[in-house]
Amino acid sequence: MQFELKLTDPLSAARRGTITTAHGIIETPAFMPVGTAGAVKAVHMREIRNDIKAQIILGNTYHLYLRPGLEILAKAGGLHKFNGWSGPILTDSGGYQVYSLTDRRKLNSEGVMFHSHIDGSKHMFTPENVMDIQRVIGADIIMAFDECTPWPCDYDYASKSLDLTHQWLKRCISRFGKTEPHYGYEQSLFPIVQGSTFRDLRIRSAEEIASHNADGNAIGGLSVGEPAEQMYEMTELVCGILPKAKPRYLMGVGTPANILENIALGIDMFDCVMPTRNGRNGMLFTSRGTINLRNEKWKDDFSPLDAEGTAYVDHEYSRAYVKHLFKAGEMLGPMIASIHNLAFYQWLVHEARKHIEEGEFSSWKTAMVKQLSVRL
RNA sequence: GGGGGGAUACCAGAGCGGUCAAAUGGGGCAGACUGUAAAUCUGUUGGCUAAGCCUUCGGAGGUUCGAAUCCUCCUCCCCCCA
Numbered sequence: 001m002q003f004e005l006k007l008t009d010p011l012s013a014a015r016r017g018t019i020t021t022a023h024g025i026i027e028t029p030a031f032m033p034v035g036t037a038g039a040v041k042a043v044h045m046r047e048i049r050n051d052i053k054a055q056i057i058l059g060n061t062y063h064l065y066l067r068p069g070l071e072i073l074a075k076a077g078g079l080h081k082f083n084g085w086s087g088p089i090l091t092d093s094g095g096y097q098v099y100s101l102t103d104r105r106k107l108n109s110e111g112v113m114f115h116s117h118i119d120g121s122k123h124m125f126t127p128e129n130v131m132d133i134q135r136v137i138g139a140d141i142i143m144a145f146d147e148c149t150p151w152p153c154d155y156d157y158a159s160k161s162l163d164l165t166h167q168w169l170k171r172c173i174s175r176f177g178k179t180e181p182h183y184g185y186e187q188s189l190f191p192i193v194q195g196s197t198f199r200d201l202r203i204r205s206a207e208e209i210a211s212h213n214a215d216g217n218a219i220g221g222l223s224v225g226e227p228a229e230q231m232y233e234m235t236e237l238v239c240g241i242l243p244k245a246k247p248r249y250l251m252g253v254g255t256p257a258n259i260l261e262n263i264a265l266g267i268d269m270f271d272c273v274m275p276t277r278n279g280r281n282g283m284l285f286t287s288r289g290t291i292n293l294r295n296e297k298w299k300d301d302f303s304p305l306d307a308e309g310t311a312y313v314d315h316e317y318s319r320a321y322v323k324h325l326f327k328a329g330e331m332l333g334p335m336i337a338s339i340h341n342l343a344f345y346q347w348l349v350h351e352a353r354k355h356i357e358e359g360e361f362s363s364w365k366t367a368m369v370k371q372l373s374v375r376l
Numbered sequence: 377g378g379g380g381g382g383a384u385a386c387c388a389g390a391g392c393g394g395u396c397a398a399a400u401g402g403g404g405c406a407g408a409c410u411g412u413a414a415a416u417c418u419g420u421u422g423g424c425u426a427a428g429c430c431u432u433c434g435g436a437g438g439u440u441c442g443a444a445u446c447c448u449c450c451u452c453c454c455c456c457c458a
Contacts, residue, residue, distance in 0.1 A: 036412050058411075096411045104413085117413040148411070192411090223410040231410095251411035258410075273412045280415050281408085296405070326415095334415050 001141065001188040001215045003028075003247045011362040013239060013266035016353055019216075019247055021088040021140040022185035023080065026055045028247060028268040029352050031259065031345045032090060034276060036060040037067065038083045041276050042331070042338045045084050051311055052342040056140075057085055058271050061133050062094035062101075062125070066116055070136045078138030078183045090271070091139035093130050095192065095220065096252065099148035107147065109164060127171035131179060131189075138183045143218065143251075144172040146192040151224045158196035165194045166208050173212060188215035190249060193238050196221055197230045206241035216247040216269075223253045223272075232261055239266035256285055256348055256372045260365045263352050270349075275341035280334040282326045285344050289374025291319070293337065298323040305336070311343035 002020040009015070019026040033040045033048060035057045040048055048054050059079055068082075076082035079089055097114065098105060104115045111126035127145045134142035146165040149158055169191050176189045191209045195201030209217055219238050222231045235250060242248055249269035250262050259270050275285065284291040286306045291298070298319040305322055306314040313336045325333030348368075355364040 032411095034412065041412080042415075060412080063412080090411095092411045097413090099411090101413070143411075146411095218411080220411065225410090249411090254410045270411095272410050273414090274410050277412065277414065277416085278409060281417090283409080292407085294406085329415080331415065 001186065003216065003245065005245060007357070009264075009356050009361045010359060012264040012365075013236075014263050014352070014356050014361045015244075015266060015268060016356040017247065017268060019088075019268075021056075021188075023086060023088045023140055024055065026088055026269075027353055029259075029263045029349050029356075030055060030269050031349045032056045032058050032269065032271040033342050033345075034058045034271055034273045035083070035085075036273075037063045038079060040338075040342070042280060042335045043276070043342065047339055048085070048342070049087070051313075051339060053346055054087075054342065056088035056090060059089055059091045059137060059139060060094070060097075061091050061130055061137065061143075062097040062114065064091070064137055065094075065133050066118055066123070070133060073138075074136050074182070078136070080138060080183075088141070089137075089139040090141040091134050091137050091143065092251070093134065093143040093145045094125050095143065095146035096148050098146075099150055099224065102150070109167070111145075111168075112147075127168040128175040131172055131175040135179055135182055135187070138181070138185075139187065140185070141188050141190055141216065142176075144169050144189060144191045146194060146220055148224065149194060149196050149221045151196060151221075151226045153196045155198055155201075158194075158198055158201055161196075162194050162201055162205050165192065166205070169209070169212070190214055190216045190218045192218040192220040192251065193242070194221045195234075197226050197234060199233075199237060202234050202237050203241065206238040210242050213243070214246065216249060217242045218249040218251050219267075220251045222250065223258070228258060228261070231258070232265060235262050235267060236265045256345070257369045259345075259348060260352060260369055260372075263349075263356075264362065264365055275345050276338045279337035279341040282323075282333070282337065283341075284337060285341050285372075286376070287344070287347075287368070288371055289376045290372075291376045293319065293323045293333075294326050295323075305340060306344070309340060309344065310347045311340050313339050314343070 005015055005017045007016050017028040033054050038059055080086055098112050106113045111124055114123045130145040145168050147161045149161045181187050191212055191214050193205045193209045195205040247268040250267040253270050254272050282294040287308055301319040304315050305317050305319055317336055322333055322336050355361040
């Protein structure tokens with residue numbers, strides 16, 4: 001994997017770059033749709049590719065390991081062949097499940113014992129086997145096994161958790177270095193900065209992560225409930241320490257406004273379930289603000305879903321119709337909303353890239369953030 | 377013609393003397409959602425001058441300190457036998 005930093009915004013820390021992987025190029029700043037179980041929920045790969053035009057999607061180690069399982073993934077020839085997405089893939093390590101499935105796991109220095117949410121069976125995840133599993137899945141970018149700390153989190157816990165994540169990182173790097181890709185193309189390992197919302201812990205973690213000189217670096221443990229201002233404070237701090245020449249990935253973020261603010265602080269890559277999950281739940285993100293499609297006020301609004309939208313669904317369907325689909329429990333509603341939202345997120349980062357290139361990112365961002373906060 | 381069952385809020389449907397403005401679903405209205413246990417979850421759903429009051433359980437009377445609940449008549453609906 002290669003990262004080329006093309007230019008930096010003169011008025012902010014925003015950057016414009018290109019990541020080249022074995023499966024294609026990613027223009028940064030980039031937004032990556034989440035496809036946890038090997039599918040971006042409710043959306044065809046064809047639509048991700050042709051209509052939404054995402055350049056990379058995510059998968060998840062924990063979920064894919066449980067189902068369909070490594071045997072099938074290996075037999076298929078890796079996730080790309082299995083799910084038909086021939087572009088770049090990034091897999092999360094299961095570190096987020098350490099946080100989100102906290103009542104279904106036991107953590108110790110060796111690793112994490114999960115009680116499967118599917119059948120209750122026990123599965124030990126260690127830094128070593130998480131590398132091995134991600135080798136089998138075959139993602140272009142794989143993530144270190146970490147503990148995503150909850151928020152709020154007391155200092156001592158955050159500090160100890162940080163040390164554990166750092167120890168695990170060394171084990172990840174060691175195992176990764178001793179193993180080979182299974183399918184003939186290169187994989188890159190990204191380490192993850194933790195430290196909750198404590199400045200000194202974030203500094204300590206960012207310095208540790210930077211010292212490994214990985215292909216790219218991630219920031220985790222944010223967007224877990226902390227106020228947005230604290231998230232921005234942490235990303236700014238960490239971006240000041242992480243190497244400039246490597247892509248920076250802010251994990252799990254976020255709202256359209258979060259993305260623009262973090263681009264301004266030097267983040268290059270984002271992923272978030274929000275466009276798909278909120279879409280399935282009837283919420284649309286647009287350049288003019290958000291829409292709750294289930295609201296009564298759209299019942300006879302026959303105007304396009306999003307007159308300024310870039311997706312075909314924005315012009316083929318009316319708000320009234322898609323509201324009806326949601327009310328009627330028709331699965332086409334969530335499908336349309338997911339395509340719209342993902343296309344909107346792609347439009348957002350596309351515009352961000354364009355405005356960085358034009359040297360007017362900051363003013364555009366300020367105006368856009370204001371518009372995005374409107375509730376239509 | 378004979379016998380039996382039933383009418384409860386937008387719908388379905390509990391309740392069968394006070395703790396009932398009335399369970400539970402559905403529907404309606406609104407909210408949440410940030411490296412996905414999510415096509416999920418939460419709140420709310422008679423009125424008002426709102427920790428209180430007013431009008432509600434087919435209709436009209438009655439019994440009782442007190443009735444959605446008991447009695448009488450009326451109106452409709454359903455089932456069984458002829």
